[in-house]
Amino acid sequence: MRVSELVARTGVPLATVKYYLREGLLMPGEATSATQAKYGEEHVQRLGLVKALAGAGLPIPRIREILRLVDHPDGSLFEVLGQAIAQLPPYLDTPAADDAADEFPRARAVLDRLGQVYDPGYVAVGQLERALAALEEAGIPMTDERLDAYGRHVRGIAEIDIGLMPTASAEDAIRYAVLGTAVYEPVIAAMRRLAHQDVAQKRLRNPEEQDQQ
Amino acid sequence: MRVSELVARTGVPLATVKYYLREGLLMPGEATSATQAKYGEEHVQRLGLVKALAGAGLPIPRIREILRLVDHPDGSLFEVLGQAIAQLPPYLDTPAADDAADEFPRARAVLDRLGQVYDPGYVAVGQLERALAALEEAGIPMTDERLDAYGRHVRGIAEIDIGLMPTASAEDAIRYAVLGTAVYEPVIAAMRRLAHQDVAQKRLRNPEEQDQQ
DNA sequence: CACATTGGATAGTTTCAGTATCCAGTCGAG
């Protein structure tokens, strides 16, 4: 298909398609002449993915990096996933901690409490630390009770994620992990917001069953 | 305390404090003269909250609206919470659906499947729809299996959230609900990312216990 | 009294994410 059709199918304006092409977010079509190129389904899908990531508020350079990792994963699943997660908010100013000493005290306390295995150099540790610090600074409490419950359920979600991960090829696994992390998060957030309403409504109706799971 | 101390305690640059003051994100201090004002703990905390929200990528007008709702909630818990959630991404272009007819097909299918009570006019329904549509456009699958599991665990998280909600005053409840939705989300996201690593590691070690919870 | 600090106003900067314009080569209907 030509550009005009790509534009029609995705709803992305031509100027923006050209912009993404320039920025390297969309691979160029197969040139058939100096002023013509052929685009395929992969371009439609890629544009959808870029839209999803951009819609989540990711800056272009971060999207480019994620796409690069998906297209050319260089390293183990963990390495690539770590690099990809570093492109997701919350962004850390300090990219790496030299020694794992007293870095991330809050996050480490939480993870130790939950008995979780973790690599202290993993980006998400810093991200958790930052989220917890933000909580603290804003004067919002994080009790052990809440923490344990979150830990339990989040782990359940992670089990599903890992359980459904394709194991055939490493590339598939990486692609799945990188995109799954970024793209399922808004779904989970929206579901939580809706569950709040559901739980609150049902409790109002049957206030006696106020057991906290 | 004076501005300089507020700056020192929060780490927010003076120019930025003034900017937040201008934008109405920070309440003015108690003026003691034409060139002096007194700030208190509430200012420190507010600045922390603004930092947390801004750090999550929320635009200033949205933060202002959230703060307004927290400070002067006008309406029921559900109404206020709905308004607050509308300030959180993913942002919807179409603010309201006139009739609840075929609006949000994906989200409704999911919620019906989970047997959840929901108000079709609730913002989060549209947000879920959008997140699911983004998934689809990007060619990423959302199976029923994953959905059911997510639903179960997200519900568990919501039970905790609601269970720990203060019930003494309506204002407290609103404040808790609004901030809890916005501020705990990054924590949950970070925990999920870390749980992925933990689950994957442990599975590699004991591949036999691959039960998906 | 001198000097740093402050509130308040205004202007400037940077980054980001597109849009718009131009151009020259090419395709395709008549």
Next chain:
DNA sequence: CTCGACTGGATACTGAAACTATCCAATGTG
């Protein structure tokens, strides 16, 4: 063949957002 529409490619422009910097006159302080 021809003429107008469509393309790829390059460059310039725009508008919003979030700070950041500068100035000023009033004030508090040692």
